[in-house]
Amino acid sequence: MDTRIPVTLLTGFLGSGKTTLLNKLLRQPGMKDTAVVINELGETGLDHILARTVEDTYIADNTILLGSGCLCCVLRTELADTLRDLFFKRTLMAIPEFNRLVIETTGLADPGPILANLLNADVIREHYRLDAVVVTVDSVYGLQQLEQHAEARKQAAVADVLLLTKPDLTDDAGMAQLAARLKLLNPGAVQFRVAQGEVDPAAIIDVGLFDRTGKQPQPQRWLRVPSNSQATHGTTPPSVHEDEISSFTVTLPAPLTWIQLESKLLRLCKTHGEKLLRMKGIIHAADQPAPLAVHAVQHTLYPPTLLKGWREEEALSRVVLIGKGLDELEIRDVLMQR
Numbered sequence: 001m002d003t004r005i006p007v008t009l010l011t012g013f014l015g016s017g018k019t020t021l022l023n024k025l026l027r028q029p030g031m032k033d034t035a036v037v038i039n040e041l042g043e044t045g046l047d048h049i050l051a052r053t054v055e056d057t058y059i060a061d062n063t064i065l066l067g068s069g070c071l072c073c074v075l076r077t078e079l080a081d082t083l084r085d086l087f088f089k090r091t092l093m094a095i096p097e098f099n100r101l102v103i104e105t106t107g108l109a110d111p112g113p114i115l116a117n118l119l120n121a122d123v124i125r126e127h128y129r130l131d132a133v134v135v136t137v138d139s140v141y142g143l144q145q146l147e148q149h150a151e152a153r154k155q156a157a158v159a160d161v162l163l164l165t166k167p168d169l170t171d172d173a174g175m176a177q178l179a180a181r182l183k184l185l186n187p188g189a190v191q192f193r194v195a196q197g198e199v200d201p202a203a204i205i206d207v208g209l210f211d212r213t214g215k216q217p218q219p220q221r222w223l224r225v226p227s228n229s230q231a232t233h234g235t236t237p238p239s240v241h242e243d244e245i246s247s248f249t250v251t252l253p254a255p256l257t258w259i260q261l262e263s264k265l266l267r268l269c270k271t272h273g274e275k276l277l278r279m280k281g282i283i284h285a286a287d288q289p290a291p292l293a294v295h296a297v298q299h300t301l302y303p304p305t306l307l308k309g310w311r312e313e314e315a316l317s318r319v320v321l322i323g324k325g326l327d328e329l330e331i332r333d334v335l336m337q338r
Contacts, residue, residue, distance in 0.1 A: 002210055002305070004129040005087075007101045009114065010204075012136030013145045013152040014107030017165035020197035021136060022104060030201050032069030035098035037082055039075050039106045060095055071098050079103070079114065080121040087127045100205065101128065108151050111158050112277050115297040125302070130295070131208035135159035136194070139166045142178045146185070156182055157245045157322050158278045159189045160224065161204050167193040185245060188224035188320060209293055209305065217307045219282050219293050223320060245277070245324050250335050252317040258285040258292060258304070264334055265294065265301050265319075273299030275326050281319030282307075294319070 012018050022038075025031060055067030062074040075082050089095045105114055111133060119125060135155045138145065142164070145152040156162060162182055167175055179191055192203050209222040252261070261283060269276060279296040283304070291312075292304040321331065 004127055005101055006131035007128050008131050009103050009133045011105040011109055011111055011155050016136040016138040018104055018136050024197035026070040027068050033099040035071040036102040037073050037075050038104045079117045080124050083124050111155055112298050116300055119302050132160040133158050134161045134204045136163045136165050139164050139170045153245050157186050162189045162191045163194045165194050168195045217310045223280055223282055247322040248328050249318055249320050250332055255286045257287040269296050269299050269301050275323045278322045283317045284315040
């Protein structure tokens with residue numbers, strides 16, 4: 001059983017509707033045990049980001065207890081320091097106990113360093129686990145932003161869930177075009193249309209490796225293997241431009257051991273770290289008592305999660321890689337070597 005606090009990373013380009021979504025989301029009864037860390041924007045901080053009600057109360061430095069029971073904190077120091085502080089205050093009962101965390105980023109944020117920051121510090125990994133990356137995309141200006149801004153492309157590429165906001169402000173043809181572009185950029189992500197910030201929490205909360213209880217792993221849902229990816233060996237991948245973001249799946253040969261594979265993955269992260277936005281995988285290793293879930297961001301390969309009690313009919317080891325200008329053929333050759 002994984003008792004760590006699940007973290008949802010909420011990002012999206014400027015004006016894509018993150019604040020509106022948070023306002024609606026955090027007022028829902030099902031979110032009452034949620035803490036949210038929000039980037040500081042200007043001088044007014046939380047007052048500027050979330051419309052306060054008379055029931056909302058300041059309970060600690062930079063922290064507000066909302067009327068719904070959600071806990072909001074402004075990010076003014078390093079993310080790791082903020083998460084560490086929240087956890088210790090929770091332990092000491094200086095703030096209400098929260099059972100999940102949402103981190104909202106600025107619209108121009110590169111998600112790679114944020115994920116690395118979140119997962120790198122030992123004290124953070126010990127108490128928190130990444131549940132999902134949720135990205136808002138403006139249905140009106142999304143195509144233009146994806147074309148013109150590398151940050152928008154990176155955000156969409158690493159998403160587990162894509163929320164297409166403001167669908168009521170465009171037509172069906174425009175929505176279809178945006179959905180197709182996002183599908184090409186990130187074929188493994190789930191897409192939802194969100195009008196005026198109204199979203200079912202079940203679409204974006206507890207949608208990662210474990211279910212709501214933290215007991216039952218859901219690795220196939222978490223991995224989200226792109227349906228149109230080249231998952232077999234022997235095909236020549238298309239050439240990718242240096243700045244192009246792409247994703248692909250590599251199905252690994254069997255049998256394999258974690259000791260052998262770990263060295264390959266470490267080499268991959270070291271060689272392609274700047275270009276590797278994200279890697280996820282399910283590994284069936286002969287030297288492990290259960291399958292492993294593996295995760296990497298840029299230069300860092302994180303400790304694998306042992307999926308105790310989980311089995312699949314066909315013990316197929318595979319990794320999904322998302323990156324900018326990755327040499328797919330070279331990576332396949334490294335991973336396929338016995």
